[in-house]
Amino acid sequence: MNNLSEQSANLTFELPDNTPVVRLGLIATLYFKEGYSLQSKRNVMQCFTRFKEEFGQHLKGQFDDRYKKLTDSGFSKTQEKIRESGPNEQYEWHISSAATANEAAAYSLSALNSFEVHGDQKRSYLKMTLPWSFLKEPDGVARFEEWLVYLCDQVEAEHGYGGLSSILPYDFDRYMPMEFQLAQQYVGLEVDSMVHNFKRELLDHIKGVNWYTIVGTRFTEQLGGKDGLRHALSGRGDVEMLDYQGGLIIRAGALPELGAIHEPLPVTYVAVNRVLKQLRNPKPDQLHTYSPYGNCFEQDSTERWYARFDQDDAHSKTPARIEAGQPCSAAGYWFSPAQANSRRYFDLGEIMPRFSGSNWGDTLWYWSGEA
Known part of the structure; x- marks a missing residue:
């Protein structure tokens, strides 16, 4: 925790008017099937309701067709509109502590669904962001973990991850070079600005390992089932495994690690990666699209990032x-x-x-x- 406190200032950037455009955050990103179904929409709306109840004092804005102020009436209307939408209508909803689309949020919850017509060829996602300082609270880790299990159960997560990440504004394009540079310096940072791009890519593979790695039943069966996965990691006292309705959640260490490039790789992340590596996408698409603002992830740097915890003999x-x-x-x-x-x-x-x-x-x- 001392390392996070010392480094956090180097992972935050503000504009001259003090608007934060890059924050160090704590994220949980989950991919799930059948986001077009009415039951799925109801479950996701329950997640939004609970998030607003717990963190509502921080929330200022929302995106629903456009970025606007978050109000109680607007929140209710958006929920109703999503519940009434058809199976081939897209909903994209973000509620956030950022007042505008140009500010990086400390707190946010977002979701994007798939269409029934796509069948099993696309996934939906749900993503939660909290400030990294949440971990400094006496019950911060336990609360984050409880939220993670709850979200996994609500959407029957197929796979996902949770840990430290660079948080960019909703309009993130011009700040992707900063995300790229920070990811070169800290291997523990999840590159997650374009979470929507993985809806089709991550059908048969997981994205990789972080502090928390969510592995659904379909993937645990490839590793000998839950018991086989538990056995493979049971020798390490620093790895915790939690059940949820759709699979297993693996925690690599008591706290997340930044993994500064001049330091040894986070050994627990490496150990979990060694077991889960075969589930990872062997041919990932670029983490970033082209940006006119500076260097971003291209294909070679993307492949190196995915392999950052590999330590083959x-x-x-x-x-x-x-x-x-x-x-x-x-x-x-x-x-x-x-x-x-x-x-x-x-x-x-x-x-x-x-x-x-x-x-x-x-x-x-x-x-x-x-x-």
């Missing part, structure tokens, strides 16, 4: 896995999925132990990322 100094009974190849912390909370320090040459009677099978030890 063939391309890094990560020690290879070790079978039980063999000597330790590198002094440091290792863990085995054969037993929960097995992570511990081994000296060079120390014989790696075996866990008998494990349902996992053979005892294999994996490098935990720390020397």
Whole structure:
């Protein structure tokens, strides 16, 4: 938390009139099916109602066809219009602490639906933004986690992610170069300004790993089901797994990490990524479209960003896995999925132990990322 406090000023930018155009925020982005159905719309509207009830004192603006002031009557009218819309009518709704479309919001909730005519070829999304300082409150992490589980249950999330991100205004185009530059400096920042672009791209893959990674049942089954996924990560005491109605939520560490480029990669993110990597989109489209305002993500830089937590044995100094009974190849912390909370320090040459009677099978030890 001290690191976040120290670095937060470097991750916020204001115009000369003090309008914030880039903020460090805490996000949760979820992708889900059948956003065109009446039940889905009702569930999403419940999310908006609850968000307004809890954070209404901060909310000033909304986007519904155009950006305008948020009022109680306008909020109710928009909800009713969305509930009455047809299965092939698009709704895009944002409620926000930003008074105008040119200001980066500290608090926001947004949603965009898919059409029935698209069938299973597009996804809908729901995204929540909170200030990063929310984590400094005594119950901040617990409240954020409770919100995340609630949102996942409401929309039956297929996949998603939660963590730190650069928050741009609703009219974000001219500030994408800032998002690009910050993402080069901090690997823990989720690049999420164009969340709407992934509606078609992320049908059969997840976007990747962050502090929280949401993996729906269809994806957990590719990794041996929930039990298999729990086993694969059970050796690490710094990974928490939560159930929701549609799958599993994985938390990598007690707090999110910025991952400054001059520091070692966040070891827990790397560990979770090692297990979930096969679910990630192998051929992602660019994270940004062309911008006349400066350098943004192109195809090569996009692919590097997606692979930022990869630490394959063939391309890094990560020690290879070790079978039980063999000597330790590198002094440091290792863990085995054969037993929960097995992570511990081994000296060079120390014989790696075996866990008998494990349902996992053979005892294999994996490098935990720390020397």
